[in-house]
Amino acid sequence: MRCQIFRSLCRPRSNRVSDLGCIFYCPSSQRQRLFSTTPRRNVRTTEMTDEQLAAVKIDRERLWKVLHSTCEWGKGERWGDGPTDIGMSRLTLGDADKQARDWFVETTKSLGCKVQIDAMGNIFAVRTGKNEGPPTYAGSHLDTQPTGGRYDGILGVHAGIEALKTMNDLDIETEYDTGVINWTNEEGARFPISMISSGVWAGAFSLENAYKLVEVGGKATQKSELERIGYLGTLEASHKANPIGAHFELHIEQGPILESSGGKIGAVEGAQAYKWFTITVRGRDCHTGTTEFQNRSDAMLTAAKLILHSHNKARADGCLASTGILKLRPGSTNTVPGWVQFSLDIRSREDATLSKLEEALKKDFERIANGEDVSGVNAQGTKGRGCTVEWQLDTDSPATKFYEDCIKCVEESAKSMLGTNAGGQVRRMTSGAGHDSVYTSRHAPTAMIFVPCREGISHNPAEYCSPEDCGNGAQTLLGAMLRYDRYRAEKGA
C-alpha cells in the first residue's frame, strides 16, 4: 500500500488509521514509534502540514456509541421508537450525575490524563503536552434539564474525550497540555443559577454563595450534594489557582438557524446578553365566589397580565422574554391567590437594548399592577384594588465577545473538514443561550462551535443531533484545538 502523502510504502499501526493511509506510521517518515515504548510521541502539531492536520480524524462511530451508552445514567422520557429516542433527566449532583462523573474520571484516567476536581466539583482532565503552560481545553457539561435531551452539554464533553482518544490513537504530541472539563451545574435547573461553577472559577460568584444555593423544591444545597456524591474537590475553584490556556466548547445550536439555512458548523463569535429576575406579585387572598372583581387584589391575574406584557414588549424591542417558573399561594381552587412569584428571563444581542427593556418593564409592571392600562392588558378587565410588584435580579450576563484567534481556528478546522462545500456551510453566529464559555472567556481565549439540532429543539426530550452533525462538531473541535496548539507555539504562550 502506497502512502498518498509521503509517496512511499507504509504500514498502518492499527485499524484506526488504516483509512488515513500512513501519515504517521510510514517507515519513510523516520518517526514510527509506539507510545508505550518511548516517552517521545509520534508527531508534533508544529511539524504537521495542513494536509496532515486535515487527515487527523476522530472515530465518529465510537463517539456516538459511547455518548449514548452513558445516557443510560439519568435517562428520561421516551419520545420515539429508536434506541436513542429517549430524553435525559440528569440533574446536577444527583445519583445519575455521579455515575456520569465517575465514568468521566475513569475514562480520562485510562487515557493517561491527570484528573483534578475543584471546590465546585468541576473536573479537569489533562493530557500532557510538551511545554509548560495552562492547558487548551474542550469543556462543557454532563448535567441536563429535568426534561432535557442527550446532546446539550453532553456532546461537548464527549467530543472532548473523543479528541483526546484520537490524539492518543495517532500518538500526537501537543506543544501545550490539552484536556477536557466537565463543568458542574451548567443548567441551573436544580440549584437555580446556571453556569454557577464556571462562574465561581471566573470570580463572578463567591464560593460561599454558590455553596448556599438550595435546590428547587427541596432542601439540599449545592455543597451538601457535592459532599454527598464525593465531588467536593480540594483544588481551588479559581482562574488564578487553576488557569485555562484556551477553552473550546462544542454545543448544539439550540435554535433553528443552521438547520434552516443549510449550515453545518457555527463559529460562535459571542453570546447574547441576558438577565434573570424573580418577580413577586403581592395582592390579597380572597374567596373566589364572594369577592367581586373590584374588591380583589388578584396576584395571579396580575401575573398573567405581566407575563403577557413582557412578551409583547420584548417582541416590540426585538428581544426575548420568557417565564419558566411560577409559584403561587395559597393554592386552592376557590381562593384568589394573594401571592405569585415568577421567573422572568430577558435577552438581547446588545447590553443597551436589554437595559432599555428592563427599565421599561419595571415601569410598566407597576402601572399594570395598579390597574392602569398599558398596551391594552388592562383595557377590558375590572380594575381591582391593585397589587405590588417586586423585582429581584438573579443573574446578569452581559453580551460576550469571544476571541478572534480561537474563532479563526474553529473556522479553519471546519472548512478543512468540509472541503469544497465549506463556503456556505460555516457561518459566524451569536449564541442565544448562556454557556460556560461565557465565563471562561473572561479569563481565557475562548470560542464555541455550534452544530445543527433538529428544528432547533433543546431542553426537551426530543432534542436531536444527527450522528453526522455530532461527528462534524467533534471533528471541528479537535481540529480547532490542534490548530490553536500550533498557534500558541508560534506565539510562544
Next chain:
Amino acid sequence: MRCQIFRSLCRPRSNRVSDLGCIFYCPSSQRQRLFSTTPRRNVRTTEMTDEQLAAVKIDRERLWKVLHSTCEWGKGERWGDGPTDIGMSRLTLGDADKQARDWFVETTKSLGCKVQIDAMGNIFAVRTGKNEGPPTYAGSHLDTQPTGGRYDGILGVHAGIEALKTMNDLDIETEYDTGVINWTNEEGARFPISMISSGVWAGAFSLENAYKLVEVGGKATQKSELERIGYLGTLEASHKANPIGAHFELHIEQGPILESSGGKIGAVEGAQAYKWFTITVRGRDCHTGTTEFQNRSDAMLTAAKLILHSHNKARADGCLASTGILKLRPGSTNTVPGWVQFSLDIRSREDATLSKLEEALKKDFERIANGEDVSGVNAQGTKGRGCTVEWQLDTDSPATKFYEDCIKCVEESAKSMLGTNAGGQVRRMTSGAGHDSVYTSRHAPTAMIFVPCREGISHNPAEYCSPEDCGNGAQTLLGAMLRYDRYRAEKGA
C-alpha cells in the same frame, strides 16, 4: 324580684338566667324543675310565647371565648396585635383538625348528645327531643383553607354548640331532636373537591370516588387520612340512612355587601351556580435563549392569555372567573414550559348564564391557543406554533334555592333579636360561595344566616367577624332552630 313576664315573684336557678328574669323558673309558672332530677324538661318550644322565645339568649361571651380557645389547634399567620389576630391553617383531616374534632365530640357528649360519625367522617351530635323524626341541625365545618381565618365554618359549628348549651341551660324541650354537624373537608383545599362530604351524604358523589381523592402536593387519600386520625365512621354517609330534618348554617358573608349596606343579618335564599375546571395547556419545552418567539409553543404564555381572557369575558357577562392553582413543567428559568395546568372557577347567579360563559370560553381558549386573536389578547404578540387546551370538569354546582319556611324562621329570629332596628338590618341575599347547605338543601329544608365580616375578607388570615356579629349570628341561629321546631310540630313533621 318580680318577673316582668309572668308578673310574679321569681327565683332564678342560675346566674345564666338572672338577666332573663324568671321566665322559666318562676314559682307561678308551676314548671320549675331541675333537669337532673326529672326526665321532663322545663319548657317546650310549642308552649313558648313569642315574648318568651325572644328572651332565650345565648351566652355571647362564652361563644367568643370557646371559639378562640379551639383556634389554638391549627393556628396560622399572625396579622394584628390582638390576642385573636391570628389566622388559621387547619387543613381537613390533619392533626390539628383531629384535635378540633376530638374537642367537638367530647363537648357535645358532655352536653348529653348522642354522637355519630359517618363513613366520610362527618360528625352528627344530637340532643334528644320529644318526638320521633330526623333532627333539626345547625351545621358547618371546622376545617379551613391553608391561609384561612377563624370564622369561615368555625363560627357556624360553634354557634350550633352554643345553641345546644343554651337549650340545656334553660332546660328547653324541643319537639324534635336538635343537633350540630361538623362536615368533613368543606374547603376542598387539601383534597380538591369542596363540600365533598355533604356531597356524598346528598348522593352527588360516590363514596368510592371521594375516598380516592389525593391531597394536593402529597400522596395521602381522603380515606387514608380518615383512618389515620380515627374518623372513618361506621354510619353510612347517606341522606337515606341518616336523614336530616332541617339544616341551618350560620356563616360569615365572605363578601362586603352587609358591611357596606349597614346590614346585620343576611337571610340567605340560595347560592350561585359555579363550576370548577382543570385546564391543561400543552405546548413544547424549549430553550428560552435560543428559540425565537415564532418557533415556540409556550404553554405559560398561553395560560396567561387564557386567564386574562377568562377574566375579561366573565366581566362582560356579569359572572366571576378565578384561577387559584397553577402548575407548570418542567419548571426551570431558562426553559419555556411545555405544560401548564390551572384551575378555573366560574360563577353566576343563573345556571343558563354560566353555561353560556363556559361554552364561549371553550371556543375562545382553543382559538387563543392557536394564535388567533380574541378580544385583543393575541393582538400584539408573535404568533408561535400553538398549544392545545384540554378541559376537565371537577365540580358542577347548579344555582341553589333554599326553603322559604326556613328562610322565614331566620328572618323572624333576626327581627326579634334586633327589635325596632330590624327593618333595614335584615336582608335577603344570595350566597356567592358554595356551602354544605347547598347539598343538604337537596334532601332537607335548609337556609343559611350570613353575618358581616370585615371588608368582606375571607380565605385570608385577616378574616374578621366582630364579637357582636358572631353573637348576632348565633342568636339568630338558635331562634331559627326553635322557631322551626315549633313549625315542625304544627305541621306534624
